[in-house]
Amino acid sequence: MAKPPTIVDVAHMLGVAPSTVSRAFNNPRILKPDTVARVLAKAAELGYVPNRHAQALTTGRSGLVGLVIRDVSNPFFARAIRATQREAERLSLNAIVVECDSDADREQRLIDRVLPQVEGLVLASTRLSAARLTELSRRTRVVLVNSDLAGFTRVLASASEALDQGIRLLAGAGARKLAYVGGPPYSWSEAERWGTVRRVAAERGLAVTYVSANMGTYGEGRAAAVSIAEAEVDAVVAFDDVIAHGVLDGLTILGVRVPEDVRLLGCDDALPIETHPRLSTVRLDIEQAFVTAVRALAEGSVSGQRILVPGVLTVRETT
Numbered sequence: 001m002a003k004p005p006t007i008v009d010v011a012h013m014l015g016v017a018p019s020t021v022s023r024a025f026n027n028p029r030i031l032k033p034d035t036v037a038r039v040l041a042k043a044a045e046l047g048y049v050p051n052r053h054a055q056a057l058t059t060g061r062s063g064l065v066g067l068v069i070r071d072v073s074n075p076f077f078a079r080a081i082r083a084t085q086r087e088a089e090r091l092s093l094n095a096i097v098v099e100c101d102s103d104a105d106r107e108q109r110l111i112d113r114v115l116p117q118v119e120g121l122v123l124a125s126t127r128l129s130a131a132r133l134t135e136l137s138r139r140t141r142v143v144l145v146n147s148d149l150a151g152f153t154r155v156l157a158s159a160s161e162a163l164d165q166g167i168r169l170l171a172g173a174g175a176r177k178l179a180y181v182g183g184p185p186y187s188w189s190e191a192e193r194w195g196t197v198r199r200v201a202a203e204r205g206l207a208v209t210y211v212s213a214n215m216g217t218y219g220e221g222r223a224a225a226v227s228i229a230e231a232e233v234d235a236v237v238a239f240d241d242v243i244a245h246g247v248l249d250g251l252t253i254l255g256v257r258v259p260e261d262v263r264l265l266g267c268d269d270a271l272p273i274e275t276h277p278r279l280s281t282v283r284l285d286i287e288q289a290f291v292t293a294v295r296a297l298a299e300g301s302v303s304g305q306r307i308l309v310p311g312v313l314t315v316r317e318t319t
Contacts, residue, residue, distance in 0.1 A: 005046040014042050025050045064094050065297055066118040070125050072099045075270040080124055083287040087294040104128055115140060120297040125187050141302045143293045146188050153302045157289040159267050160196045162282040162311040166265045167200040175234035179209045181224050181247060183216040183239030197237055213243050221246020229254050241266040241281055248275055264318040277317030284311040
């Protein structure tokens with residue numbers, strides 16, 4: 001098999017020094033634009049791919065960003081991974097994905113392991129304490145997604161406004177007793193959604209029952225249907241669509257009809273499958289949230305911005 005082309009091969013074909021080819025990839029601003037264009041075109045023609053390890057030794061940059069998530073099986077994070085990888089690719093970077101399984105100590109250990117390899121980290125719904133995050137920010141650039149900690153650049157996929165609209169829609173349709181099936185108790189998203197439910201319910205004079213689903217699983221949602229049926233509520237708001245699908249299944253098993261007996265509203269619109277009846281939900285622009293986070297990290301814009309990406313109420317058949 002033929003050996004892959006090297007930086008020396010590209011330089012020889014162009015009649016320039018290998019250092020010129022290196023600068024075209026690593027520090028193009030110090031070269032004339034036409035020189036950079038010639039080098040990149042010849043490299044593409046020969047099939048030359050820069051060695052990231054060699055670049056890191058020369059420039060101190062690895063070309064890698066780290067994405068730390070809670071649960072790779074959750075459809076929300078599947079969309080986050082795709083958006084992160086595609087934006088990183090657009091910026092000529094690569095992404096490393098780390099799953100911490102909602103365990104703060106494991107999250108810290110895995111971050112310590114990948115930290116020497118990356119230029120910065122996007123932490124999604126992190127479980128790290130403020131003290132740990134502050135210490136981490138002294139070692140590398142950090143952007144938070146769905147964690148609202150002052151002093152950090154954070155991108156928040158906010159359901160509040162759309163959820164407000166959804167609850168008012170339920171009340172307008174006659175709902176007087178509401179159940180909220182909550183998610184992971186220490187997450188920013190849970191605090192925002194439960195806070196919105198309580199606020200709007202108080203404004204509209206609705207009674208609210210809280211049902212716990214701490215791990216946010218489908219099975220917990222299905223099991224929650226028993227408490228929901230016993231509470232004799234008119235409507236249910238679920239922390240996310242995974243829980244909402246479980247609730248719908250559980251209610252169906254119990255003979256409770258949706259939406260005839262109980263209306264149901266989810267959140268995220270992250271599942272690629274549809275229920276019957278089709279689930280009303282708050283669609284969050286997950287992709288935009290993570291694209292924004294990667295872009296901020298790549299540009300070094302980590303000076304404490306608070307960026308909201310609002311959701312949109314999507315009304316289907318369950319309400």
